[in-house]
Structures are given as structure tokens and as C-alpha cells.
Amino acid sequence: MQHLITLPVLLPLLAGIILLLPPCGKSLVLRRWVASFMALATLVASALLLSTILSAGPVVYAIGEWQPPFGIVLYADPLAVALCILTSFLSLVTIVYASRGDDKAGSFYHPLAHFLLMGVNGAFLTGDLFNLFVFFEVLLIASYALLMHKKDKHTTKAALHYVILNLVGSSIFLIALGVLYGVLGTLNMADMALKVALLQGDDIYLAKIGGLLLLIVFALKAALLPLHLWLPATYGRAMPVIAAQFAIMTKVGVYAIMRVFTMIFGEQAGELSGIASTWLWPLALVTLVVGAVGVLAAEDLRRLSANLVIVSVGTLIAMVALNDEQATAVAIYYMVHSTIACAAMFLIADMIALQRGKVQDRLVNSRGVAEPKLLGICFVVAAIALAGLPPLSGFVAKLWLLDASYGAEVAWVFWPIYLLASLATLVALSRAGTSLFWHDHPNQDEQFEDNVYAGKRRTWALVLILMVPLMMTVFAAPLNEMSNEAAAILHNSQVAIDTVFALAKEQ
Structure with missing residues (x-):
């Protein structure tokens, strides 16, 4: 079981290689089955790893048995592994959904999806900042290719902006x-957490510069204002199934901020303690406002969903800026909820666009959809979750967010902005649902092509992903307990230090 921590990274890598080689490389049907099976295997391995960690504590794995801090280590705690489970589940759902025909739009969708999964899981599990950069590059290279999966001039333009910005970000990261x-x-993050408090003189200012440069990079990845402008165009132009898979990518940036500025530049960092908080709080609030305005101004459902991702980022960073265990626990729960709900809305937007002809998912009056009951129910469920209405996980997250921020000095600022952003989300989703389902002009004699119907794969994918907000409400108590434990371990950097260097002593 000591190698279990490597499986969320190695299984997607192995899957990507297998899917490129014969016979998978020549058979689309076989490629679909192998891709789905390997995504499921990665999900199971991540779940087993979480079970191990919850019973035995965080796990460290020294690659090549090189002793830390000189060797590269993987570090798994409840937060990192929970996000690996989220990523693996999202990949499984989108791969199943894409197998209805979206994977035919371009080449190598399935291997690229697994390489993206490898990069994201690696970013969550690495205990080394340079390896974080390496996994960032892996997921970014896969995302560049996936953006161009369906080639058209609008997608190419959005992809070009995305590539240039991320190349600049990678340079700053280095x-x-x-x-x-x-x-x-x-x-090594654990070793950095030990040494950062011992800095003196000019070294303190140099470390502060390095830390703030990292903040710029992570803010770009998370789409935090003013580095958010790439997201609506990129997610709005990408194929919806790919945008759904990309819903996790902004959370990689949020996770990196949580990990680095809590573990390395946290309370134990002396003069460098909390160097990001001064910037995070105002940027989070402005991101919330801009995201809410974007949601209200959106002219199609995909662009609306992309701006909902920005709203979720602003909310998450506000919780991170509070630098409190309870707020971090809320952020973990909300991160899972918002990722799933936004991804589900991208998939629903795709189905609506396929069934409305030339107007696609634009919020205008048009012909009715081929499957109004299925898509209407799915839209209502996703909208309830995103708007934070009972009885789904969005409501639980909203109450918990307000409770976590209640005692903070900034509550008088956060509460009205967050509640107004929630109201804007509710209004925008209500307007979208009215335009898409109530003000249509159904034609009883109209014939729809077979490929626009959901089919078994898309239906199962939608049902599977929309079950999560309900399950997160039903199991809110154990998820609350796990989130609190994950937050406690994250805020106690000594746990990571002891775990990493206990391994060094054993070797």
C-alpha cells in the first residue's frame, strides 16, 4: 500500500500512453472503453488513498528513495486527495459524456483528457514547488491541445490568448x-516552511518578492481579478465537455494559494507571515462583483457558466483570505460543490445548444428543445445548486460561508457583496431558464436529428454529476467533519514537516 499515493498520477499517465498505441489508437470504440475504465480506476485509487489517510494520517512518498529535502516527494493529506477524487470523478463523467460523439470532433481527445488528469492530480499531490511547476506545464500542454479539439477561428483566437498568458505565467513562476x-x-515545501522563519536582513525581502511573484502566477491560474479576462472567452469558446473538465483548473490555482500561503508563508513564517492576505481580500471581493456583473450580462448559457466560475473563485479566495481553519473548511466543501455544479451547467448548455439549431444556447426566444423534460429538470437542479437554494449543497455551503465569516471584522463588507452576487446568480439563471424553456416556440412537426438527443451516455453522465449536490447535502455532516480535519492539517504546517522528515530519518 506504500505506493498507493503514486496511482492518481501513474494511472492517467499509463492510460494516456495506452490510448496512443495500437490497438486503442486505431479503434474509437476500444479507446472509449479503455479511457472510461482507467478514469474509474484512478477514481477508485484516489478513494482508497483518502481512506488510508483518514485512518493513518498524511502520507509521504520519496521518488527513487532519495531522502527529503533533496529528493522529490509526493505529499498526500485529506485536502490534496479529496481534490484528486473530485478531478478523477469529473474526468470520468466528461469522458463518458464525450463518448456520445464529441470525441470525434478532433484527434486524441481521450489521451489528452488523461494527461490533463495526470497534471492536475500531480499538482495536488506534489510536495515540491519545482514539481508543482512541472505538473502545471503538463496540465497546460494538455489543455492547449484540448482547446483546439474542435477547430474554428473563434476557438483559435481564444486559445491563442490563453496560451500567451500562461506562457508569461510560466516564466514568472520560474x-x-x-x-x-x-x-x-x-x-521542498516542508523544508521551506522550516527555513522561511529563520531568514534575516535582505533575504526577507527577497523571499517576499518570490512569494508575491508566486501569488501572481497562482492568481492567473485561478482567474482572480485582474488576471481573469482570459476565462470567459476561453471557457465560452471551448467545446462544452472540455469546458466542464476545465472547471477544476481554476481550483488548482486556488489550491496552490491555500497550500503555499498557509503552509510556507503561514503563521509560523515570522515577518513573512500572511504576505498574501493584504492582496487577497480586496481582490476576492472585486472578483465577486465582476463575476456577478458578468453573469447578469451573459448572452448565452456557456458564457454565463464561465462567469459563475469567476464568482466561485472570488468566494473561495475570500475564505482563504480570512486565514482561519473554519473558513478553510468551508472553502474545501464549497470548492467541490462549485466545481461540480459549474461543470454540470456546461454539459447542460451543450445539450441545449445541440437541440436549438442555429441559435444554440443564446438566451433568446427560439424553437423548443427535443427533450424538454430531461433538460428542464437537469437545468433546474443545476440552477438550484448554483444559486444556493435549498435543499442542495449550494444552500449548505452558503449558510456555512456566512457563519464562517460572521465573526470576522470584514463581515460587514463580505456579507452584502456575497449575498448580492448570489441574488445576481439567481436572477441570471431564472432569466436563462425562462428564455430557454418557457419562451420557446415549439413546432410539433419539427424533426430532430438523432445525434442531438442525449442518448444513454450523455443522460447517465448528467444524472451522475447532478447526484453529487444532493449527496453532498445528505452526507453534509461527515463531509463537514472531513473538511474540518483537512483544514486543521493544512493550517498546522508542523504536521507536514514531521511527516516529511520522519521519512528522512527512517531512510
Whole structure:
């Protein structure tokens, strides 16, 4: 079982290689089955790893048995593994959904989806900042290709902006790593957490520069204002099934902020303690406002869903900025909820667009959809979850968010902005549902092509992903307990330090 921590990374890597080779490379049917099976295997491995960690505590794995902090380590705690489960589940759902025909729109969808899964899981599990950069590059290269899966000029333009911004971000990331390595002599996160409090003189300012450069990179990945402009165009132009899979990618940036600025530059960091908080709080609030305005201004359901991702990022960063265990626990629960709900809305937007002809998912009066009951029910469920209405997980998350921020000095600012953003979400989704389902002009004699219907694969994928908000409400108590445990471990950097260097002593 000691190698279990490697499976969420190795299984997608193995899957990507297998899917490129014969016979999978020549048979689309076989490729679909193998891709689905390997995604399910990654999900099961991640679930087993979480069970192990909850019973035995965080796990460290030294690659090649090189002793930390000199070797590269994987570090798994409840937060990292819970996000691996989320990513693996989302990949499974989108792969099943794409197997209805979206994977025919371009080449190599299935191997690229697994390479993306590998990069995201690796980013969550790495205990080394340079390896975080490496996994960022893996997921970004896969995402570049996936964006171009369906080739048209609008997608190419959005992809070009996305690539250029991320190349700039990668350059800044390398500069930040060079500065921090020059000051601290290590990029192992646990070792950095030990050494950052011992800095003196000019080294403190150099480390602060390195830390703030990292904040810029992670804010770009998370789509935090003012580095958010790439997201609506990119997600709005990508194929919806790919945008649904990308719903997790902004959370990689949020996770990196949580990990680095709590574990390394947290309360134990001396003069460098909380260097990000000054910036995170105002940026989170402005991101919330801009996201809410974007939701109200959206002219189609995909662009609306993309702006909902921005709203979720603003909410998450506001919780991170509070720098409190309870707020972090809420952020973990909300991160899972918002990722699933936004991904579900992208898939629903795709089905609506397929069945409405030339107007696609634009919020205008048009012909009715071929499956109004199925899509109407799915839309209502996703909208209830995103708007934070009972009885789904959005309502639980909203109450918990308000409770976690109630005692903070900034509650008088956060509460009205967050509640107004929630109201804007409710109004926008209500307007979208009215335009898409109530103000249509059904033609009883109209014939729809077979490929626009959901079919078994798409229906099962939608049902599976929409069951999550309900299950998160039913099992809110154990999820609350697990989130609190994950937050407690994250805020106690000594746990990671002891776990990593206990391994070094054993070797």
C-alpha cells in the first residue's frame, strides 16, 4: 500500500500512453472503453488513498528513495486527495459524456483528457514547488491541445490568448522559484516552511518578492481579478465537455494559494507571515462583483457558466483570505460543490445548444428543445445548486460561508457583496431558464436529428454529476467533519514537516 499515493498520477499517465498505441489508437470504440475504465480506476485509487489517510494520517512518498529535502516527494493529506477524487470523478463523467460523439470532433481527445488528469492530480499531490511547476506545464500542454479539439477561428483566437498568458505565467513562476531557491536553498515545501522563519536582513525581502511573484502566477491560474479576462472567452469558446473538465483548473490555482500561503508563508513564517492576505481580500471581493456583473450580462448559457466560475473563485479566495481553519473548511466543501455544479451547467448548455439549431444556447426566444423534460429538470437542479437554494449543497455551503465569516471584522463588507452576487446568480439563471424553456416556440412537426438527443451516455453522465449536490447535502455532516480535519492539517504546517522528515530519518 506504500505506493498507493503514486496511482492518481501513474494511472492517467499509463492510460494516456495506452490510448496512443495500437490497438486503442486505431479503434474509437476500444479507446472509449479503455479511457472510461482507467478514469474509474484512478477514481477508485484516489478513494482508497483518502481512506488510508483518514485512518493513518498524511502520507509521504520519496521518488527513487532519495531522502527529503533533496529528493522529490509526493505529499498526500485529506485536502490534496479529496481534490484528486473530485478531478478523477469529473474526468470520468466528461469522458463518458464525450463518448456520445464529441470525441470525434478532433484527434486524441481521450489521451489528452488523461494527461490533463495526470497534471492536475500531480499538482495536488506534489510536495515540491519545482514539481508543482512541472505538473502545471503538463496540465497546460494538455489543455492547449484540448482547446483546439474542435477547430474554428473563434476557438483559435481564444486559445491563442490563453496560451500567451500562461506562457508569461510560466516564466514568472520560474523566476519566483529561482529567487526562493537562492534564498532558502530548497524547494521542498516542508523544508521551506522550516527555513522561511529563520531568514534575516535582505533575504526577507527577497523571499517576499518570490512569494508575491508566486501569488501572481497562482492568481492567473485561478482567474482572480485582474488576471481573469482570459476565462470567459476561453471557457465560452471551448467545446462544452472540455469546458466542464476545465472547471477544476481554476481550483488548482486556488489550491496552490491555500497550500503555499498557509503552509510556507503561514503563521509560523515570522515577518513573512500572511504576505498574501493584504492582496487577497480586496481582490476576492472585486472578483465577486465582476463575476456577478458578468453573469447578469451573459448572452448565452456557456458564457454565463464561465462567469459563475469567476464568482466561485472570488468566494473561495475570500475564505482563504480570512486565514482561519473554519473558513478553510468551508472553502474545501464549497470548492467541490462549485466545481461540480459549474461543470454540470456546461454539459447542460451543450445539450441545449445541440437541440436549438442555429441559435444554440443564446438566451433568446427560439424553437423548443427535443427533450424538454430531461433538460428542464437537469437545468433546474443545476440552477438550484448554483444559486444556493435549498435543499442542495449550494444552500449548505452558503449558510456555512456566512457563519464562517460572521465573526470576522470584514463581515460587514463580505456579507452584502456575497449575498448580492448570489441574488445576481439567481436572477441570471431564472432569466436563462425562462428564455430557454418557457419562451420557446415549439413546432410539433419539427424533426430532430438523432445525434442531438442525449442518448444513454450523455443522460447517465448528467444524472451522475447532478447526484453529487444532493449527496453532498445528505452526507453534509461527515463531509463537514472531513473538511474540518483537512483544514486543521493544512493550517498546522508542523504536521507536514514531521511527516516529511520522519521519512528522512527512517531512510
